Amino acid sequence: MNILICGLGLIGGSLAKTLKKNTNHTVLGWNRTDTVTEKALRDGVIDRTGDIDALMAEADITFINFYPDAIVPFILAHKDSFKRDSIVTDSCGVKTKICREMAQQRDLPFYFIGAHPMAGREVSGYDNSLDDLYDNASFICTPLEDTPRVKSDALVGLAQQMGFARTVVTTPEHHDEMIAFTSQIAHVLACSYVLSPLAPMHAGYSAGSYRDVSRVARINAEMWTELFLDNKEPLVREIDDLVSNLMRFKYNIVNGDGAALTALMKEGNRIKEEIG
Numbered sequence: 001m002n003i004l005i006c007g008l009g010l011i012g013g014s015l016a017k018t019l020k021k022n023t024n025h026t027v028l029g030w031n032r033t034d035t036v037t038e039k040a041l042r043d044g045v046i047d048r049t050g051d052i053d054a055l056m057a058e059a060d061i062t063f064i065n066f067y068p069d070a071i072v073p074f075i076l077a078h079k080d081s082f083k084r085d086s087i088v089t090d091s092c093g094v095k096t097k098i099c100r101e102m103a104q105q106r107d108l109p110f111y112f113i114g115a116h117p118m119a120g121r122e123v124s125g126y127d128n129s130l131d132d133l134y135d136n137a138s139f140i141c142t143p144l145e146d147t148p149r150v151k152s153d154a155l156v157g158l159a160q161q162m163g164f165a166r167t168v169v170t171t172p173e174h175h176d177e178m179i180a181f182t183s184q185i186a187h188v189l190a191c192s193y194v195l196s197p198l199a200p201m202h203a204g205y206s207a208g209s210y211r212d213v214s215r216v217a218r219i220n221a222e223m224w225t226e227l228f229l230d231n232k233e234p235l236v237r238e239i240d241d242l243v244s245n246l247m248r249f250k251y252n253i254v255n256g257d258g259a260a261l262t263a264l265m266k267e268g269n270r271i272k273e274e275i276g
Contacts, residue, residue, distance in 0.1 A: 002058050003158070004028040006074075007065030008040050010121060011091045013129025015063055015162075016045045021131045022163045028055045036126045053081035061087045061158060063115075068092050068226040072101045075112070082110040087155055089115040093179060094230045095142045095172035103144045111151045114142035114172055116179075117164070122218035139164040142172045180234035185242060187224060188235070190217035 005016045008031040019027045029046030031037040040046045049055070056062060056078055064071050071090050082088055088110045092098055095114040102112040119137040121128060139159035143152040156167045193199075194217045202210055228235055252261040 001060040001158075002026045002028055004030070004055050004059035004062040005046065005065065006030050006052070006062060007032075008036050008046075008126050008129075009065060010124045010126070010129050010133075011117065012063065012065035013040065013045065013126040014119070014131070014133040015065070015091070015117065016040065017129055017131035018134055018162045020045060023158075023161045025158075028059060030055055031126075040126065053078060056081040057083055059083055059086060061089065061155065062110075064088065064090045066090075066092075067223050068094055068098065068230050071098055075102070076105070079105075079108055079110075084109045086110045087113055087151055089113050089155060091115060091117050093183065093227050095140075095175045097230045099142055099144060099172040111147055112144060113147055113152055113155050114144075114175075115155065115159075116140040116142075116175065117159070122215065124220055134162060134164055136165045138166040138168055140168045140170065140175055142170060142175050176231050177234045180231055180238045184228060184231060184235050185238040187216050187219055188228075188239060189242065190214055191219060193217065 003019055003025045005012045005019075005027065008016060008029055012031075016027050016029055019025055026048070027046045029037055029040050029049050030052050031040070037046075037049045041049055060083065062082060064074060066074060071092055075088060089112070090098060092114075093116060095116065099112075099114045102114075105112075117134055117137060117139050119133045121130075121133070139156070139162075141152055141156055141159070152169060156169065159167050190213060194214050199214075248264060249261070251257075252264060
């Protein structure tokens with residue numbers, strides 16, 4: 001197949017490198033910054049580039065790797081250029097807003113299927129992309145309700161060829177609910193943690209706990225702002241739960257209730273032992 005990667009940053013560049021490493025598909029590539037595309041071509045990460053509309057006309061599957069709010073406008077601006085009956089997908093970390101906007105479109109010549117290759121780094125850009133970024137990672141697929149099974153199976157099959165350890169097919173809403181818990185709330189917590197006035201003085205006092213909790217505070221603020229706002233309701237529910245649990249700790253500490261504090265931590269330990 002011809003696989004087109006639109007956007008060759010960390011995620012798109014890693015998709016292209018993984019495709020070249022683990023499959024025999026032809027990888028087409030395009031990036032808004034020509035120098036990035038040219039470097040990917042020199043590196044052998046993509047087989048060909050060229051005019052974006054001409055590339056879309058050849059691609060059996062197209063990955064759109066942009067910031068969340070840019071994905072649907074880009075697809076609709078080029079909707080007549082995609083190969084008929086091809087698959088158009090994305091790599092965004094929120095799915096409901098994008099999938100619902102695409103579901104409102106009629107008579108599209110292609111099939112849109114939301115996707116989320118679940119991996120990342122604290123750095124961005126093509127130069128930081130890796131051919132093993134998705135090793136042991138999950139690939140989540142959120143097809144629209146009227147998507148033919150054969151099309152979603154084709155996208156899942158490609159993810160399996162690429163070497164993703166797990167593939168999940170679910171609804172956009174359930175994806176976003178789970179991502180609010182497994183990813184977004186962790187970034188909110190990490191940023192909140194390092195906003196402490198003591199954070200600049202951590203050297204000499206910090207070890208594994210500090211590194212573990214603060215790691216994802218190295219954040220692309222502009223992109224994550226879009227992700228947070230596009231997933232507002234599930235994320236706010238997770239923040240409410242987190243604040244409620246923090247207040248339980250605070251109440252027990254303020255009141256010197258060692259038994260209740262011990263019970264709270266034992267409950268947390270029990271849950272962690274059960275769920276991994």
